[in-house]
Amino acid sequence: MPIQIPVTRTTNPKPIPADVGRSFGDYFTDHMFLMDYDSAKGWHDHRIVPFDAVTLHPSASAIQYGQAIFDGHKAYRCDDGAIRLFRPHAHLDRLNGSAARLCMPAVDKDDVLEGLLRLVDLDRDWVPHQQGTALYVRETMIGTEGFMAVRPAARYTFMIFLSPVGSYYSEGSAPVSILASETHVRAARGGIGSAKAAANYSASLMASEQAKAAGHTQVLWLDSVERRFLEEVGTMNVMLRIGNEIVTPPLSDSILPGVTRDTALTLLREWGETVSERPIAIDEVMAGIRSGEIEEVWGLGTAAVVSPIGQLTYRGETLTVGGGKTGSVTSRLYAEITKLHRRPDNDPHGWSVLVDGSGAA
Ligand SMILES: Cc1ncc(COP(=O)(O)O)c(C=O)c1O
CATH class of the missing domain: 3.30.470.10 (Aminotransferase class 4, branched-chain amino acid transferase, N-terminal domain)
Structure with a gap:
């Protein structure tokens, strides 16, 4: 049986600010x-x-x-x-x-x-x-x-x-600088990291504030047991291109199963890319960036969609990824996912749901 949803309209609608869409989350609707x-x-x-x-x-x-x-x-x-x-x-x-x-x-x-x-x-x-x-x-x-x-x-x-x-970041879609945390973890094995629980975000605040104070945009989270394996970046899932392989950490109970991650994996596989969901150690990442084998690292999430990472700092060493520029896979993913958001004629997966105007009382 369809549910009843009575609507009480505001008698005091707010004026819609002129800069709406230029900030992130400063305004709430009526x-x-x-x-x-x-x-x-x-x-x-x-x-x-x-x-x-x-x-x-x-x-x-x-x-x-x-x-x-x-x-x-x-x-x-x-x-x-x-x-x-x-x-x-x-x-x-x-x-x-x-x-x-x-x-x-x-x-x-x-x-x-x-x-x-x-x-x-x-x-x-x-x-x-x-x-x-x-x-x-x-x-x-x-x-x-x-x-x-x-x-x-x-x-x-x-x-x-x-x-x-x-835009979520003040940098817009420009590459951001990330600090791999040696001291803090976002979520522990066996904990609640795969749930979108408010507590996970309080757990992340201190490391994130420290990273910002040191001039970085966000934290690269490593696993809670060995402090070695990549988990997430800020409030996003993380992906890298290592040579011709695209790699992302496998889902676990300390990683949020991102919908954007899933969207990207679906697209990459459709494009015929070699995609691996496997553990990646921070040492492998630093070595790969140094050697030039890793030219692209990016975050994935609803807020920023696809966010290129231009610099990575770990144990006092700062490396520039791919010359600090946005790489080709990162750009393609951003372009294709944002196209899926806005182009109703381009929705082969049936991911978009129309707000058809028939509902409001
Ligand atoms: C901790 C964390 N990881 C990853 C993501 C990305 O998830 P999604 O792509 O579903 O927005 C988010 C954002 O929701 C998040 O808060």
């Missing part, structure tokens, strides 16, 4: 989608309401024990003027994977997608127009029950809110 969960009723009270603060019990499990997960993807204004979401099903699958890992309830993906489509439709004027911009969609689930013992909560709130965004 409405949000909410639903609540308790063990007796399951998910209930689906609704779209004016964007506002949420009130929490001081002892809510989200606050005390970090029962907080999220996911993030984008809606694009396409070349035909229509608005489309890119791979929302993959993101909702990952959201449910994150929920399972933190003992939180799964959402009904069809219901959430329905709420999301209506929300984006209602706030469609906030989807920026310029190339390289999008409306970022943030799904969030938090444990709301207040109690003191350490256990999973019995009550949750799920929300979706929207933020018009431009």
Whole structure:
């Protein structure tokens, strides 16, 4: 049975700022989608309401024990003027994977997608127009029950809110400088690194702030056991071209299964590239950059899509990758993925979902 999603429109719509799409996440649209969960009723009270603060019990499990997960993807204004979401099903699958890992309830993906489509439709004027911009969609689930013992909560709130965004890095799509962390790890083996849990991001803050203070854009994360194998870069998955082989670390419980990573792997295999998902040691990377065998290293994620890495620092040695320029595979991936975002006539995988304007009340 289709769910009811009552819509309460804002009586006080915000003016859409002129620089919308030139910042990342500084603005939020006028409405949000909410639903609540308790063990007796399951998910209930689906609704779209004016964007506002949420009130929490001081002892809510989200606050005390970090029962907080999220996911993030984008809606694009396409070349035909229509608005489309890119791979929302993959993101909702990952959201449910994150929920399972933190003992939180799964959402009904069809219901959430329905709420999301209506929300984006209602706030469609906030989807920026310029190339390289999008409306970022943030799904969030938090444990709301207040109690003191350490256990999973019995009550949750799920929300979706929207933020018009431009480039994630101030460098835009220019190559960035990365510091391989010798002292900190993002996620431990056996931990929650493959879930998009809020706690993983607090775990990353100190190393990331230290890297920025030392003049780098982000951190290259190494594995938690040997501190040797590449895991991720900042909040992105990482890929390299070593000679004619394209390599990315295999998924594990300490790596987030990126949707952009999956998109890139699909395209690269279709293009006939040799692609390996295998462990890569930092020593192999440094040696390969020194010898010139590694000419391209890049990050992959929803926010920046494809982000070339121009410099890598490890144990005090800084190497320039591929002359500090964006390599050919990096450029091709960026061009092809951004084309998939905006070109409805070019969607062989059926990855885009139309926001068709029939939903908003
Ligand atoms: C830690 C981390 N790794 C990788 C990614 C890339 O994932 P996706 O391509 O699904 O955005 C993200 C962003 O969501 C992330 O936060």
